[in-house]
Amino acid sequence: MIVREALIVIDYTNDFVAPEGRLTCGEPGQNIEGRLVSILQQFHRQEQEIFFAVDVHEENDPCHPETALFPPHNIRGTSGRDQYGKVQTFLDELGAEWPAHIHWHDKTRYSAFAGTPLELQLRERGITHLHLVGVCTDICILHTAVDAYNRGFALTVHEDAVQSFNPDGHTWALAHFKNCLGATVVSD
Template sequence: MKALIVVDYTFDFVADEGKLTCGVPGQSIENRLTAITKQFVENNDFVVFAVDLHEEEDTYHPETSLFPPHNIKGTKGREQYGKLGGYVSSLPDEQNKLVYWMDKTRYSAFAGTNLDLKLRERSITEIHLVGVCSDICVLHTAIDAYNRGFTIVIHEDAVQSFNAAGHDWALQHFTDVLGARVVNATSF
């Protein structure tokens, strides 16, 4: 069994006016990321939207000193970006049951969440990752998935970052260190 995890493809991380945007690189994957999501939903596969969550003026969160405030609870910044947001908001009830929305407060979608439990309840052994940033949240989610024994598939045409060198490094790290399969539209 397989699942798709859509990591942080939100307004704040992708839109030009987002609070911590990767801008054009993140926007460049919109069509492919949305198509992959549609494919998983239409195949009745489990789809997880792992969405970064921060509290206003949380001085104890480790990211506070690293990044500007972003994905603040109750703001537009946490909404799914562009075509993906339009697609998921229009899902009929029967397909919406296959979608799991989860908040995450650390880079990895596994850290401090019930994601591992939700995947194992469904006998999922293979996870597919899309979203941003390939060298931060996607990477940390992949590392935790590796450490938990999941088979990992990275859709290179549906991950991106605001750091081009970090993105390229992460793609190499996925295969060389985590044993992930890196695929694109022509190979998946």
């Protein structure tokens, strides 16, 4: 069986990573930038599928469940939704027309699968193995990993390219990926 792989970059936005981000994991998230960019560039050079799964919220949305849990973040049309640092530079250098192997999905829930065409696009491309990077390990990475597992995808989580604002949650999630989802957890 041919294993086709894809990279999912989850929520590596200014609001989640930058020092002035509205719900930032701060320095731990900033410290993974180099490794995340290295993985991103590797997939790009090999023209492997890359999916950006990016949290989006509407200003003052009283119906969204996160409104009661977190301060406003990743509001549509704000720079808080831009990718952080060198990841945004990578996208800017692609120009207005991205190569066919790079995709962007707005998501309104923790999982990159919830309410997006991600699964359909993965299946159309014969993808069987997902690599996960981004933030937050114990929230959006976790929920995406569980959904991927339940849909039959093999998983690799890049320990040195995921992070959280909750160190205990980060550590717990890494063990959960390996012990409960059968994911390969790697570090360069």
